[in-house]
Amino acid sequence: SAECQTDSISTVLSRGYVELEDRSKRKIADGVTLDEAHLISDLVQSRDCRVTAETGVACGISTLAICLGLERSGRPDFRHFGIDPNQLTTYGGAALQLLRQHGLERHFELLNGPTHLEAPKLLERNVSLDFAFIDGWHTFDYTLLDFFYMDKLLKAGGVLGFYDSYGPAKRKVA
Numbered sequence: 690s691a692e693c694q695t696d697s698i699s700t701v702l703s704r705g706y707v708e709l710e711d712r713s714k715r716k717i718a719d720g721v722t723l724d725e726a727h728l729i730s731d732l733v734q735s736r737d738c739r740v741t742a743e744t745g746v747a748c749g750i751s752t753l754a755i756c757l758g759l760e761r762s763g764r765p766d767f768r769h770f771g772i773d774p775n776q777l778t779t780y781g782g783a784a785l786q787l788l789r790q791h792g793l794e795r796h797f798e799l800l801n802g803p804t805h806l807e808a809p810k811l812l813e814r815n816v817s818l819d820f821a822f823i824d825g826w827h828t829f830d831y832t833l834l835d836f837f838y839m840d841k842l843l844k845a846g847g848v849l850g851f852y853d854s855y856g857p858a859k860r861k862v863a
């Protein structure tokens with residue numbers, strides 16, 4: 690249920706960390722709030738999304754919210770792509786572990802690199818997105834690249850979201 694899924698995200702956020710595979714803890718320092726996660730999950734579910742992507746998965750709160758929304762839509766074949774050059778290094782695989790803990794890892798594909806190198810691979814595979822979420826590197830040039838590629842990958846009528854849209858780089862891109 691939607692309530693159980695929100696409770697799941699709430700539990701992760703309230704404890705403040707993701708337990709990694711080696712049992713160490715990765716502190717959740719940034720990322721979407723519980724209300725934002727709930728909004729994202731509801732949007733993905735209500736629009737009956739099947740294929741989604743995001744730039745910058747970090748600790749995986751938005752990743753979990755998107756995958757929970759996809760799962761709630763009832764489609765067994767949903768897919769979520771995460772583009773992040775730092776998931777396996779800086780974040781220690783936190784998003785991957787969070788998805789594993791919720792039984793959602795089989796629906797997720799990490800593209801371990803920057804958008805300008807990884808998104809063209811999705812274009813070559815003819816991936817077409819219902820929803821894209823931009824939360825990568827927060828400079829103008831990287832945000833513009835994220836937008837450029839996510840826009841190319843979006844289906845007509847697809848939804849594009851920005852995190853931290855109040856930042857100057859994202860305001861300029863928008």
